[in-house]
Amino acid sequence: MTRRTGLATLAAGLASACSPLGLFATLTPKDTAASPLRGEAYGEHPRQRLDVYAPPGEARGAPVLVFFYGGAWNSGRRADYGWVGRALAAQGFLVVVPDYRLYPEVRFPSFLEDAALAVRWAVDHAAGLGGDPSRLLLAGHSAGAYIAAMLALDTRYLRAAGVDPGAVKAFAGLSGPYAFLPLDGEITTRTFGDAPDLPATQPISFVRPDAPAAFLATGEADTTVRPRNTRKLAQALREAGPTVEEQVYPGLDHAAPLLALSRPFRGKAPVLAQMTAFLKTAAA
Numbered sequence: 198m199t200r201r202t203g204l205a206t207l208a209a210g211l212a213s214a215c216s217p218l219g220l221f222a223t224l225t226p227k228d229t230a231a232s233p234l235r236g237e238a239y240g241e242h243p244r245q246r247l248d249v250y251a252p253p254g255e256a257r258g259a260p261v262l263v264f265f266y267g268g269a270w271n272s273g274r275r276a277d278y279g280w281v282g283r284a285l286a287a288q289g290f291l292v293v294v295p296d297y298r299l300y301p302e303v304r305f306p307s308f309l310e311d312a313a314l315a316v317r318w319a320v321d322h323a324a325g326l327g328g329d330p331s332r333l334l335l336a337g338h339s340a341g342a343y344i345a346a347m348l349a350l351d352t353r354y355l356r357a358a359g360v361d362p363g364a365v366k367a368f369a370g371l372s373g374p375y376a377f378l379p380l381d382g383e384i385t386t387r388t389f390g391d392a393p394d395l396p397a398t399q400p401i402s403f404v405r406p407d408a409p410a411a412f413l414a415t416g417e418a419d420t421t422v423r424p425r426n427t428r429k430l431a432q433a434l435r436e437a438g439p440t441v442e443e444q445v446y447p448g449l450d451h452a453a454p455l456l457a458l459s460r461p462f463r464g465k466a467p468v469l470a471q472m473t474a475f476l477k478t479a480a481a
Contacts, residue, residue: 267339342373
């Protein structure tokens with residue numbers, strides 16, 4: 198099997214679900230970036246670790262981008278997303294990729310609390326790594342897009358972690374679930390079903406006029422997280438006042454917007470160029 202054939206086969210297998218990308222992470226060509234830190238602790242739990250990727254050369258005052266991977270809130274590991282960290286760092290960002298606790302060990306909102314702690318770490322340490330913590334950005338794919346949106350919109354989590362929610366200049370969500378009530382699937386029921394206030398589990402519930410700018414993208418053919426999630430949140434944000442860029446890519450499924458960040462699949466959709474241009478403008 199050639200490298201190209203192997204990558205195409207893997208992409209097809211990932212098309213309908215958010216899965217660990219270990220094989221893809223091994224096979225795919227990588228962007229040039231520095232890796233100043235691996236496995237840095239932001240808390241005491243073994244899952245509370247993160248990796249940092251920096252632009253090639255000496256970074257000074259780079260926007261700080263915390264990227265949260267997906268995996269239905271029950272799977273994923275930062276080691277499989279180094280190619281994402283490198284792709285974003287090569288565009289000029291100081292990128293932080295954290296792990297966080299997962300189901301069944303935890304349910305909502307514990308993974309949000311972990312994510313907020315990771316953001317606190319980024320704010321506290323970015324300057325020493327060439328980043329500018331006043332230019333803070335959040336991003337994610339699928340369940341990670343949910344996390345990024347919740348931290349950006351529901352100010353309680355960052356505030357509890359000691360971060361000024363106003364420091365977040367923008368967030369980017371790829372294939373994210375933002376408005377999924379009533380809970381009618383196994384994944385969402387097990388993850389959120391015990392929450393005493395179900396509307397408070399939804400990013401769309403926290404839309405406000407002073408929310409950060411948002412880049413929201415999805416594949417038109419996504420049957421895992423329906424594009425209506427992106428459309429609803431984008432519309433609600435636009436009506437409230439924040440800057441929004443909404444992209445619905447024809448023919449792309451759930452995993453494809455994430456894979457389009459990689460070198461082999463960038464020709465499928467301009468996700469990397471559009472997302473990073475938006476985030477740079479918001480962080481300027």
